[in-house]
Amino acid sequence: MPAGTIALTNNSSTVSGTGTAFTTELKAGDFIGVTVGGSPYTMIVASIASNTQLTIAQAYNGPTASGLAWYAVPASLMHAITQQTLNDMASNLRGMTLQMDNWQKIYSDAASVTVQRPDRSTFTGPSWGYMAAQYGRLGNSATRNVGNAENTVAAGDDPRLGTLDGKSGGTVTGDTRFLAKSIQLTPTSDTNGWASSFAFTANDVAKSNMVVIYTDNYGDFTIQTGGVGDKKSFKFSANGNATALNGAFVSSSDGRIKYIDGVVTNPLDKMMKIRGMHWHRKDGGLPGYGFIAQDVQTVFPDAVMDIGDQIVEGELVKNVLAPDTAGVSAALHHESILALMEILRTSLAAIAGSTSDKSLRETLSNLANIIPKAGANPEQATEVDEPTS
Numbered sequence: 001m002p003a004g005t006i007a008l009t010n011n012s013s014t015v016s017g018t019g020t021a022f023t024t025e026l027k028a029g030d031f032i033g034v035t036v037g038g039s040p041y042t043m044i045v046a047s048i049a050s051n052t053q054l055t056i057a058q059a060y061n062g063p064t065a066s067g068l069a070w071y072a073v074p075a076s077l078m079h080a081i082t083q084q085t086l087n088d089m090a091s092n093l094r095g096m097t098l099q100m101d102n103w104q105k106i107y108s109d110a111a112s113v114t115v116q117r118p119d120r121s122t123f124t125g126p127s128w129g130y131m132a133a134q135y136g137r138l139g140n141s142a143t144r145n146v147g148n149a150e151n152t153v154a155a156g157d158d159p160r161l162g163t164l165d166g167k168s169g170g171t172v173t174g175d176t177r178f179l180a181k182s183i184q185l186t187p188t189s190d191t192n193g194w195a196s197s198f199a200f201t202a203n204d205v206a207k208s209n210m211v212v213i214y215t216d217n218y219g220d221f222t223i224q225t226g227g228v229g230d231k232k233s234f235k236f237s238a239n240g241n242a243t244a245l246n247g248a249f250v251s252s253s254d255g256r257i258k259y260i261d262g263v264v265t266n267p268l269d270k271m272m273k274i275r276g277m278h279w280h281r282k283d284g285g286l287p288g289y290g291f292i293a294q295d296v297q298t299v300f301p302d303a304v305m306d307i308g309d310q311i312v313e314g315e316l317v318k319n320v321l322a323p324d325t326a327g328v329s330a331a332l333h334h335e336s337i338l339a340l341m342e343i344l345r346t347s348l349a350a351i352a353g354s355t356s357d358k359s360l361r362e363t364l365s366n367l368a369n370i371i372p373k374a375g376a377n378p379e380q381a382t383e384v385d386e387p388t389s
Contacts, residue, residue, distance in 0.1 A: 004052075006034065007066035008041075013059045015043075017052040018067075026054065031073040036062045042073070109133065239286055267335035270299045274332070282312045293321035296328055303328050345371035 004019030015032070026032070026045050033042045044057040095118055105113040109129035114122050126134075146155045154161060185196035197214035201207040212224045219238030226232045232246040242249070264270065274295045280287045297304040303324040310320045345368050352364035 002070060002072050005067045006032075006070050008034070008036065008060045008062065008064065008068065010062065010064045011059050013046070013056050015054050015056060015060075017054075021051045022048050022054050023051050025072050027075075029075040031075065031078050032056075032070050033073060034068045034070045036065050036068065240281070240284060241286075264331050264335040267332055267339050270332055271336050273299050274328075283310070290325045291323050291328065293323040296323040296325075297321065300324075300328055300332075341371050342373070345373070 002025050003021055004017050006020065007016045007018070026048060028045055028047055030045045031042055032045060033040065035041070039062065041060070041062055043060065046055045046057040048054045098116055098118070102115040105115055106128055108127045110127045111130050112124060113127050114124045116122050144151060144153045146153055148154070148158065148160065160166075185198065187196050195214065195216045197212055199209045199213075200211040202210050210225075213222070214224070215221050217238070221236040223234045223236075224231050225234075234249075235243045235245055237243070274291055276289065277292055278287070278289050293304050300323075304321050305324075306319045307322045308320060309316055309318045311317070348364050348368035348371075352361045352368060355361050355364070
């Protein structure tokens with residue numbers, strides 16, 4: 001605080017000092033400041049007459065007062081304060097301009113706008129107009145409570161959203177994948193309550209059935225193919241039997257897709273090791289005819305497969321065997337018949353060669369020649385030479 005006090009007179013540009021040193025503490029262009037009646041006044045020094053008198057640039061417009069404490073503000077400092085004030089005002093104006101620009105974006109209908117914060121960082125989000133339009137599409141659901149009763153909306157973790165339970169059906173578009181241990185089809189209405197079906201349909205107007213899989217008769221399972229008007233059925237009965245109702249179960253046997261290992265050797269010997277058996281099953285009492293897997297395994301081990309474990313009469317039977325009865329029968333019986341045909345042919349020829357009865361010899365030779373040699377084309381079979389008399 002400068003030394004001394006000053007006196008100011010209303011509407012006068014002269015400032016008088018008491019105990020002041022104006023010539024050493026001020027220069028023209030500096031500022032002096034006082035507080036009169038609680039109001040601050042800042043005045044520019046126009047000239048300095050002496051240590052106790054100076055002139056201000058504009059007449060003082062406050063009340064006349066004396067004995068006022070005062071302070072000096074150098075012109076350079078005042079200019080700096082003014083410049084800073086201008087800088088602050090410019091910064092505020094820029095901020096206001098930025099805010100106006102931001103608000104223009106916020107008030108728009110754009111789906112996404114980017115606003116700039118005072119620290120130059122940005123934020124991107126929907127405009128208020130866009131959000132208002134989105135909320136308007138929600139109808140009254142936007143104001144309803146969350147719950148599971150009427151007139152409420154479901155929460156994101158509502159357990160009903162994770163299940164099809166209680167739904168009444170409809171159409172699902174697109175590929176669908178089920179990750180489950182089992183899928184159950186239960187009829188909603190039927191005379192006996194057992195029939196269910198699963199259909200593959202054509203993409204036509206009528207959605208015609210191409211393949212239908214259905215159950216009936218307490219466990220029978222039928223696959224029906226062929227579509228409308230040309231149906232073929234394959235039935236798997238509850239008693240364990242499988243039936244091709246309009247055809248047969250046929251397996252491929254094209255030589256072009258197989259490595260041929262040769263014909264069945266010693267078929268008659270193998271025939272004696274496999275017996276045709278009649279049985280009834282322990283797990284249902286159904287009768288059956290065919291081969292026993294263990295018999296087949298002794299001569300055709302690769303024609304028997306392990307189908308896993310089964311529970312029979314309450315006991316675990318491990319590694320149950322299943323023979324290829326049809327394949328073994330076809331190959332073994334056919335080769336056995338060919339072997340017997342060869343035996344018959346050579347026997348007839350031998351008997352024909354041992355008889356002196358010309359008529360009998362001719363008859364036996366003719367019979368022998370009817371039978372082709374084993375492995376030969378019947379049309380190229382070599383005839384048995386008629387023995388000389």
